[in-house]
Amino acid sequence: MKSRKKLPYSADWSFELIEKYAGEIARVAKYYQLSTYPIQMELISSEQMMDTNSTIGMPLGYYHWSYGKQFVNIEKQYRHGLRGLAYEIVINANPCIAYLLEENNMVMQAMVIAHACHGHNSFFKNNYLFKTWTQADAIIDYLLFARNFISECEEKYGIDEVEKLLDACHALSSHGVDRYQRPHALSLAEEKARQKAREIYLQAQVNDLWRTIPVPKTDPSQSVEAKRFPKEPEENFLYFLEKNAPLLEPWQRETIRIVRKIARYFYPQKQTKVMNEGWATFWHYTILQHMYDEGLLTDAFMLEFLQNHTNLIQQLPYDHPYFNGINPYSLGFAIFSDLRRMCENPTDEDKQWFPDMINRPWLEVLHDAMNNYKDESFISQFLSPKVMRDLRLFSLVDDDSKPALVIDAIHDEQGYKHLRQQLSTLYNVSEQEPNIQIVNMNLRGNRTLTLQHKLHLRRPLNQDTDEVLKHLHSLWGFPVVLQSVNPDGEVVATYCCPKTEETDSSSTINQA
Amino acid sequence: MVYIIDKRQYGKHKSTINRQRFIRRFKQQIKEVVSESINKRSITDIYQGEKIAIPKRDLHEPSFGYRAGGERTLILPGNKHYASGDTIARPETGGDGANGSSASDQGEGVDDFIFELNRDEFLEIFFEDLALPNLVKTKLAELPSFDNVRGGFSHSGNPSSISIIRSFRQAIARRRSFSHSYRKKLATLDKVLAAAESETPPDDKKIKALKKTITSIKKRAKNIPFIDSVDIRFHRRIKQPKLTSQAVMFCIMDVSGSMDESKKEIAKRFFILLYLFLTRNYKKINIVFIRHHTVAKMVDEEEFFYSRETGGTVVSSALELAYQIVISKYPTNDWNIYVAQASDGDNWNADSPKCQTILQEQIMPLVQYYAYVEIMPRHHQSLWRSYTIVKEQYANFAMRSINDQKDIYPVFRDLFKRKNT
Structure with a gap:
């Protein structure tokens, strides 16, 4: 040069x-x-x-x-x-x-x-995640709006009231994102339809005539069973509360929305x-x-x-006193560097593992990987045997039904695939956070909200659960029940807020 | 496109409000610590921050998550000797070994979250219980102010503070010393010239040469600058604490059996408040502690607040002792005298008129201010009645019956009012 x-x-x-x-x-x-x-x-x-x-x-x-x-x-x-x-x-x-x-x-x-x-x-x-979930143009303005709005609320309703609400929202903010649905941009037709609906609604507000029009009688054949609400389980608690909680004031809904939007903004970063x-x-x-x-x-x-660079990408071994998990800088840097190496100087192993990577320009491969993956898919796609060997990764299974911990794979020929798949799973958000969804709301009775936790590998919920339910209860305003359900559909633990006599959660969660 | 913005000068304490919110939320715990620490501290130590410990579980922000249990897989780096299929004995729960990475939110580590309350925050909380008016709060919390006074001269400074006289004096000295050799030469040359001129016949050539030398020397002497930058002197200003006088504060407390711990705690706050007020106004403050039951005794602070004695109550003994101390140690032309007396109002009935006389005739003419509090009295007794008479006579006598901390401030209201205006 x-x-x-x-x-x-x-x-x-x-x-x-x-x-x-x-x-x-x-x-x-x-x-x-x-x-x-x-x-x-x-x-x-x-x-x-x-x-x-x-x-x-x-x-x-x-x-x-x-x-x-x-x-x-x-x-x-x-x-x-x-x-x-x-x-x-x-x-x-x-x-x-x-x-x-x-x-x-x-x-x-x-x-x-x-x-x-x-x-x-x-x-x-x-x-792609950032493109889908965040709006870089608007975030600063939105944060400013949020701060002003919440300050105004504090003036109007008191700091304590707002603080209580924010505490509750923060407790639920890990479940304030649509995980399984992508937000989709409104099409022009939808946008128009929505606007139309708003117009009609506003018109109805001013035109008194509408009130005199007879309302069609509801079909009594519609059974109670059919009326399940929400129709499909809802994983986004904050969204559900914002739209459906019966007792909230408009400012409370807006505040929930603010916490939800901000949680959503950070969602891609987590992944x-x-x-x-x-x-x-x-x-x-x-x-x-x-x-x-x-x-x-x-x-x-x-x-x-x-x-400086070396300090940054240092990966301590698992038995080091300062060991603090896998260093994302180190792992990410290793994979990207390895991708480049594979494109430039492939070995026989690479040819076998990544046939489609060979002979492509490395820059294109890297950009492609960056644009279209998240941690989970990135690792399962690109983690090569060489990186696993370099980091000397091994997989340890901690199964509380077994007497000892088991090493079930190490960085060898038999272990690569398993290691890679396990590591990728660890970066799956739904693996890190329990899968809890709102499954039902008692429409006819006392409006009890039922949540379901699908047990995964028998891993129980933490001690915060009751505390979080209290927050959920304070937003919902009516009883809240959370059931942990094992893969066979059996309820193995129940948490309630407010607590009832027959279900004392502390005794039931000790099933393991 | 690259923009570089220097934001270092922008607001620094963006988190102040968040910090205040945090303190606000844990007010109750913090208050308890503050109150406890006030009871432990010496009166003169009041201007200090305090370490606050809050149990971690109170600070915890809950969220849904997993607890240990079930089946978990960890991927760990740095394998040394494990082969696939190896088993490891399960470490004791709470062990910090290999699985430290995912056992984070297990509620262990319930050690406290400790943080420092700074001096202002500490005082703020202390004042809050005392229900002080804001003006007084700021007055008491501010650090001693300084006077900017002249203190000699310096080589550098602000042009506006140039000392002209001093600078000229320097310039004259410099000119004198620099021109010394010329003057000496000129003097000799003058003599030579005079001699040459008086010669007959005058040697014109020599005279001319001499005159030339003289002019050139004069010219050189003239080239010494009239004033130079090295001459400039500036008035130096130094900071001097504004407080110039000294005060002595007498703390008089009844320690008979009826004064229990809670009454003493209130009394302590009463003394602290007077102390804080005095530190605003006096450079040097001595504190004299006098405790009494039937006899009065001068003690140190430790003994004053903490040792217990029982017996009857003769207030006049303390007043007499205070008077003796003032007379012997604190002449009024050197010292401002303040007295704070706390009691629960019990006194031997025959003693009260005596107290009244001592106050009226001996003590009140000497002191700046006399504050008396009766803490949680069952009913007012003879002492209160006698003191009421004193109060009518002297404007600088304040008395009040108080039931909790909030009532303390009004005792001093006049004191603060007078000094603030």
Whole structure:
């Protein structure tokens, strides 16, 4: 490659330097066809970073004690040197906002720019989950709206009232997304039909004549059995409550909606942790390496960068005292790098495992993987035997009906497929969170809401369950019952709120 | 397109409201800790934050999830010697071994969530129980203010604070010292010139040369700048605490058997409040603790609040002791004297008129302010009646009967009002 003039290297950053580096990084990113939202870099101090860190990484949000708790905790740990701050925070918005920490040196700034502004940013813009579930153009405005709305509610109805409602919504927010349905954009016809319906409704409000029209008698043959509501089980509790809870005031419905929308905004992030971090890590590595090869970066810069990079992708072994699960940076980076390697230098094993990857341009393969997968499918599709060997993965089964733990697969010929499938399942959201759905509402009687938990591998619900049901009850306003059902359809545990005499949940859940 | 925005100057404390919400939510727990800590602290330690511990389970935000049990599969990195089919003995529950990754929300680790309440937040909560008016709260919570006074001169400073006289003095000194050698030379040359001129016949050439040298030296001497940047001096300003005087605070408390712990706690707050007020206004505060039953004794704070004695009550003994101490140790021209007395109103009947006399004739003329509280009295007794007479006579005597913390502040109302205006 042609040699260029080296970019000045100094430990301290300055605006001119950042601009220079950012320009070069953008050029290289373009060369690799990373398409991004416009980038807005914001330089902030460590305190501001703590602020942002404690409000689920959003630049603004409504006020809630739980964020205060988070802040107090982060601040305390930071002050005592127990933790560093996040190097970067990037916000899925258009323009994409990336925070650069004042205290970072120039190498870190360059790394963050490549990582966040180009890696994460292109992921946000192109991954199908983000495209389907989030609206990058609108999020900042929506958050602002949410904060103002909730502040207004606090003024009108009191902080306690709003706080209680938010607590309840937060408790249910993990079940505030349509998992199995994709949101679909309204077609023009639907949009028109909806508008028409609204018009008719509004007209009916003003035209008194409508009230005098006789109402057709309901068909008495419609049996009670037929009237099951909701017609299909509902997994999105917040949506269900917003639309159907009988006793809520309009402002309460709107607040539920706000929590639901924000939960939905974060839903893709939960499902693409490995991919998203892997992708960003792959690109900060590739971009800076490319610049080094061009002769833009000094050796000193590169050494410092590589050290940071290595720390980031370090995977501790399972028996290390600081072991904290699989490092998504490490796993994601390994898979993406391996994909590139397979396209460029395939081995016989690769030819056997990934025949369709061979001889395709690596850039195309990588973009394709980034655009169309989430962690679960990404791992089951692209985790290669080599990566499993490198990470020395093994699978451990903890079955409480058996006396001992069993290693049922390791990184060998017999184990690859099983390992890959198991790891992929672990990244399935429905595996991480229990499958609970609203199955029935007693329309004729006391409006009891029935929820069903489908037991999966006999894994019981946690101790929070009663507490969460209380929150659900406070929103619904009528009794709530949750049943854990095993695959044979038997009810093995029942939780109620308010508690009734015959079903004491604490005794029934100890079935295992 | 790249935009870089420098946001470092923007608002820093975005999380303040969230933090306040957090404190608000756990107010009850925090209040208990604060109140307990006030009882433990010395009166003079009141300006400090406090560590608050809240049980983790109270902070927990519940959500649906799994508990240990059933069948779980973990994928772990870093295999060293396991082969497929190996079995491992199940670690004891709560063990932190291999399966630490997924046993997070098991409710173990119920250790407390500890955080620091800063000084302002601490005082805020302390004041809240006392029902202080806002103006007073801010007044008490603010740090001592400083006066900006002149303190000598410095080489650097703001142009507006240049000291002209001082700068000129420097300039003169500099000019004098720099021109010294020239002046010396000129003096000798003048002599030589005079000698040359008086010579006959005058040596014109020599004179001309001499005159030339003299002019050139004069010219060089003139080139010394009249004033130079090294001469400039600025008035230096230093900060000096505004408080300049000193006060002594007498805490007088009845420790006879009827004063139980809860009454003493209220009394302590009463003393703290006076102390806080005094720290606003005085640089140095001495506190004298006098406890009494039938006899009065000067004690340290520890003994004042915590040791118990029983017996009858003779208030005048404490008043006499206070008077003696004032006379011997705290001359009124050097010290501002404040007295805070707490009691439950019991007194030996024949003693009350004596108290009245001591107050009227000896103590009241000496003190700035005398505050008396009667804590949860069953009914007012002779002491109250005697004190009422004193109150009518002296505007700086305040008394009140109080049932809980909220009633303390009004005792001092006049005090704060007077000083605030």
